[in-house]
Amino acid sequence: MSLKNKLNRLKPHLSSAGNQQERLTIKAVPETEEIEVPFRQRWEDEKVYPYFFDHDYCLIREVNYPLSQKHGHYRFQDFLTAVELWNEQDVNHPLSAKGFNPGELFFFDTETTGLGGGVGNTIFLLGYASITHNSVILRQHILPHPGAEVPLYQSFLEKVNYKTLVTYNGKSFDWPQVKTRHMLVRDHVPNLPAFGHFDLFHAARRLWKHKLERLKLSVVENEVLGVERVDDIPGFLAPMIYFDFIENKQPDGMLGVLKHNEIDILSLLTLYTHLTFQLCGTDTMQTRMETYEVGRWFAAIGERKEAEKTLTKLTNKQDSASFQAKRVLAFQAKKDRDWEKARDLFLDVIDSADAALNFEACLELAKIYEHRLKNLEKAVQFCDKAINLSKRVTNNPKLITEAADEGLRKRRERLERKLTKSPGQA
Known part of the structure; x- marks a missing residue:
């Protein structure tokens, strides 16, 4: 980037309060302008192409999957069934896609240089998947070097037309990080949309904390979703691989990080499908404790009829799930001032x-x-x-x-x- 261009970026911050500068206009760089992209052919062999903007560039990888593709226990087309199920339900639930069509959700994950917050933590990979034209399209936007965040966020935001993002612990980490980094370049790129947000980490913790010691996505994949990773790069190595890439420009290590991020994103799609089938009661393999956790969640959000319908299924046995279900139903009867029913249920407990x-x-x-x-x-x-x-x-x-x-x-x-x-x- 030229010195003149850098000074132009600083102009708005140097203006006095009484003389506010006009917002800087940025134009895309013509493709004829020569910008060197190290190992460009190697990247393009892996379906990764440069995106030029504002005298700089980022890298974008795009992969398409047919809806018949299987990831874990489900095919991607099962996600369409999940959205249809929510649209048939009258239940108000935090994960409900009622009123949505499948293409209005996008499954989002990032890779960063650290796990801390603040501006010192850089996002070097923005990845997401969505349903478009009867296929799953996965896109990954890569920061090729520090200072290229304007093309990174421009490429990510220029075509965003989704209602809700789906993440795993994204409310606490990924999206706040995006907001922090976007703030540094907000004068040069589109605004962040006001997305809705389905955070599947909180759902996984509600449904499976009784059987999983750790609730990392990789654990949920293996123990619940049937996703097996082969030759996967551990997530904690991603920052070191990125720093090495910055130094030597070789794509090989980063291609492994891209594959790791790709599996994370596709697993979000599978996880949302599985959670929907659990919550809507259509999973034939649902355990009694999972049914209890679903019923307890409905009770916690005030969906009392749905809670009673779900928990009553468990009251015909003398196991832990049955006693736990009767306890929740007893407290619900107590709130309804149905003292005899509450008494009978507590007597069973x-x-x-x-x-x-x-x-x-x-x-x-x-x-x-x-x-x-x-x-x-x-x-x-x-x-x-x-x-x-x-x-x-x-x-x-x-x-x-x-x-x-x-x-x-x-x-x-x-x-x-x-x-x-x-x-x-x-």
Whole structure:
């Protein structure tokens, strides 16, 4: 980049408050202008082509996949079914694509020079995939050297016409990083659209934290989606490979990073499909604990009918999923002031071998019998059970605290006084 061009970029920042400079106009560089692209033929052999803009360039790779292509347990065409399912549902859910067509979602991932925030962390790869003309189109925009962010973001933003991006932990990391880097070149490139955002990391944590110790995308791929990576470059090596590329310009290492990023993006498409089938109840391989987590999620967002419909499927057995489901349904009945139903469900929960569940159910039954059903003898009975169980519940500090234990004893003393004054209530 010429010195004159660099000075022109600084003009808007040097103007006084009372004399605001006019926004700088940038024109694309004619293709006839000679800009050297190291190893250009090698890049083009791998379907990576230069994009020239503002006397600089970035690199763009584009790959098309047929919808019949399989990635993990699903084909890409199953994503169309997932969007159709949401459009048939009346459920309000954070991952719902109701009102969307498949081409309005894009699956987005970045590669950066570090995991920290702020302007010191550079994005060197912007990748995304979307459904267009009955195929999946994957594009990757590569920063060939520091200072080429204007063509990088220009190429990324010039044709963006999507409603919602789909990421994995993108709300906390990827998209804030994009906003930070875009801010540095915002006077020279289009504005960032006001996208909606589906972050699949939070969904994966809700549904599979009971069985996965780690929730990295690569773990979810292997354990849940059936995606097997072969000769994949670990993500933590990507920054080192990029710095090496900056130094020697050789494409080989970066081509491995592109493949790693490509699998990440395609797995987002598969993961969204799988989550939709789980949430809509069409996954025939769904486990009982997964069904419970789906029902609990519906309950948490206020979709009470959907929660009851989902959780009731689990109440016909005496396993952990059944007791957990009855617990959620009991609290829902309590909110509805259906005291008899809440009582019956809590009575079922106390058959659980889980001391924490048992304790919580006894405490709730003591409250219901004392305040709602006016059976003080039963209230004393379950209060005593809760006091005894509190000594066994040592793995749930949120449930059993010194204050809660003191509260139980005060409750017991109050019940004794009530029984003494009104023995007929027993």
